[in-house]
Amino acid sequence: MSIDVDIVAERRNSGLDRVHVGNSSFPTIGSNEESKEVGLKVESVYRDEQSRWIVAVAENRDKKAFKRLFNYFAPRIKGFCQNNGSTSDRAEEVVQEAFVNIWRKANLFDPKKASAGAWIFAIARNSRIDLIRKENRPEADTTDPFFEQNEPESPLAVLETERKSKLLRDFVRDLPAEQQQVLKLAFFEEKPHSEVAEELGIPLGTVKSRIRLAFKRIRSEFGEI
Amino acid sequence: MKITHHLSEEFLLDYSSGALSEAWSIAVAAHLSKCSHCRALHAKLEEVGGSLLSDSTPEGLSDDIFENVLDRLDEAGAATGNGVRHNSEWASRYGIPAVVTDYLAADANKLPWKSLGLGVSQVVLETKDSSATARLLKIPAGKKVPHHSHKGRELTVIFSGGFTDETGSYGPGDIQEIHGSTEHQPWVREGEDCICLAVTEAPLKFSSVAVRLAQPLIGI
Numbered sequence: 001m002s003i004d005v006d007i008v009a010e011r012r013n014s015g016l017d018r019v020h021v022g023n024s025s026f027p028t029i030g031s032n033e034e035s036k037e038v039g040l041k042v043e044s045v046y047r048d049e050q051s052r053w054i055v056a057v058a059e060n061r062d063k064k065a066f067k068r069l070f071n072y073f074a075p076r077i078k079g080f081c082q083n084n085g086s087t088s089d090r091a092e093e094v095v096q097e098a099f100v101n102i103w104r105k106a107n108l109f110d111p112k113k114a115s116a117g118a119w120i121f122a123i124a125r126n127s128r129i130d131l132i133r134k135e136n137r138p139e140a141d142t143t144d145p146f147f148e149q150n151e152p153e154s155p156l157a158v159l160e161t162e163r164k165s166k167l168l169r170d171f172v173r174d175l176p177a178e179q180q181q182v183l184k185l186a187f188f189e190e191k192p193h194s195e196v197a198e199e200l201g202i203p204l205g206t207v208k209s210r211i212r213l214a215f216k217r218i219r220s221e222f223g224e225i
Numbered sequence: 226m227k228i229t230h231h232l233s234e235e236f237l238l239d240y241s242s243g244a245l246s247e248a249w250s251i252a253v254a255a256h257l258s259k260c261s262h263c264r265a266l267h268a269k270l271e272e273v274g275g276s277l278l279s280d281s282t283p284e285g286l287s288d289d290i291f292e293n294v295l296d297r298l299d300e301a302g303a304a305t306g307n308g309v310r311h312n313s314e315w316a317s318r319y320g321i322p323a324v325v326t327d328y329l330a331a332d333a334n335k336l337p338w339k340s341l342g343l344g345v346s347q348v349v350l351e352t353k354d355s356s357a358t359a360r361l362l363k364i365p366a367g368k369k370v371p372h373h374s375h376k377g378r379e380l381t382v383i384f385s386g387g388f389t390d391e392t393g394s395y396g397p398g399d400i401q402e403i404h405g406s407t408e409h410q411p412w413v414r415e416g417e418d419c420i421c422l423a424v425t426e427a428p429l430k431f432s433s434v435a436v437r438l439a440q441p442l443i444g445i
Contacts (some may be wrong), residue, residue, distance in 0.1 A: 074291070081286040113268060118268070138247065138255075139254050147323075202429060208234075
C-alpha cells in the first residue's frame with residue numbers, strides 16, 4: 001500500500017481542524033515513514049457519504065446534498081421524537097429547527113471528532129431541548145480560551161472515527177436487551193437515569209449497574225476512552 | 226491540568242442524551258471544557274445517540290416541510306462558533322470557561338456578588354431551569370464551610386483554588402458529585418480563594434441550628 005494521499009490539514013480561523021481533499025500532491029500524513037505507507041484513495045477519505053454531504057453543505061452550500069441529508073435523517077428525527085411522546089406536529093417542528101441548524105452549523109462539523117449520525121443526533125437533541133423544553137443547552141466550546149485542548153489529531157482520525165462509529169452501531173444493536181432498554185429510554189425519551197428506574201420499577205442501583213456494564217463493554221471494545 | 230475527579234457515567238449519560246436540565250448541564254459542560262477523559266466518553270455516547278437515531282423507524286413527513294426549511298435558510302447565515310466571547314480579565318484570572326461566563330455580565334465589576342455570610346459570596350446564574358440552581362461561589366482561602374448535607378444531588382466544578390472534605394481533595398477542573406444525605410465539610414486550601422460552580426436541586430441543609438436559622442438569609 002503506497003498510494004500517495006492528498007490530505008491537507010488546515011487550521012481554520014474558527015480554530016477547528018478540518019481536512020481538505022484536493023488533487024495537489026502535498027506530502028503525506030504525519031512525518032514518519034510508517035504513515036507514508038498507509039494507502040488511501042483521495043475520494044475515499046470521506047468514505048462515509050453522509051459526512052461528504054455535510055461537508056458539501058458547509059463548503060459549497062450544496063442544496064442537493066442538503067436534500068439528501070434531509071431525505072435520510074428527517075423521517076428518522078421525526079420517528080426518534082415521536083418515541084418521546086411528541087405529537088406529529090411537534091416532531092416536525094423539531095425536524096425543521098434541526099435542519100435550519102444543520103445548514104447554519106455545517107461548517108463546524110468535524111469528521112475527525114464525530115460521525116455524521118452522531119453530529120446530527122446532537123443537533124436534533126439540542127433543537128428538541130430548545131423548542132420543547134425551552135431551555136438553553138450549555139456545551140463546552142472548543143474555541144473557548146479556557147477549553148483544555150486535546151493533543152492535535154492526525155488527519156487519519158477521520159477514518160478511525162468512521163470505523164468506530166460503524167462498529168459501535170452494530171455493537172449497540174447487539175447489547176443485551178436490558179442494557180439496550182436503559183440506553184433507549186435515556187436517548188429516546190430523555191429520561192434521567194433516576195426516572196428510568198421508576199419507569200421500569202427496578203432499583204436505581206440496578207439501572208446504574210446496567211449503564212456501567214454497557215459502558216464497560218463500549219470501553220473495552222473501542223479502546224481507552 | 227491534572228484532573229482526578231470525573232463525572233459519573235450516569236450523569237454523563239443524562240447529559241449526552243439530553244435528559245439533564247440546564248443548570249446541571251452548565252456544570253457538566255464546564256467540567257467537559259477542562260477534561261478530555263470525560264469528553265472522550267461523551268463523544269462515544271453521542272455516537273450511541275447517532276446509531277439509535279440512524280436505526281429509529283422513519284416516520285413520513287408532511288409535504289411542505291422541506292420547502293419550509295428552504296424558506297428559512299436565507300435568514301440563517303453560517304455559524305461562527307458559539308458567538309462572541311466576553312471573558313473578562315476577572316474570569317480569565319480564574320480560568321472560568323465560556324460556558325459559565327456566557328451567563329455572567331461582561332463587566333466583572335457589575336457581577337451581582339451577594340454575601341452568604343462566613344466570608345462566602347455567590348453569583349446566581351440566570352437560567353430557564355426551575356428544578357435546580359447554578360451559582361458561582363467564592364470561598365476565602367483557608368475557610369472551613371460549616372457541616373451541611375443536601376436534600377438531593379450537588380455538582381461542584383472547581384476553577385481555582387481547591388478544597389478537601391470527607392470525600393477527597395479537589396482542585397481546578399475536578400468535579401464533585403454528592404448524593405442525597407451525604408454530610409460534608411469542605412475545607413478550602415490555604416493560599417488561594419476557591420472559585421467554583423455549584424449546582425443544587427434543593428436548599429442546603431446545614432447541621433448546626435445556628436446556621437440553619439441563618440439559612441433563609443444566606444439563601445441557599
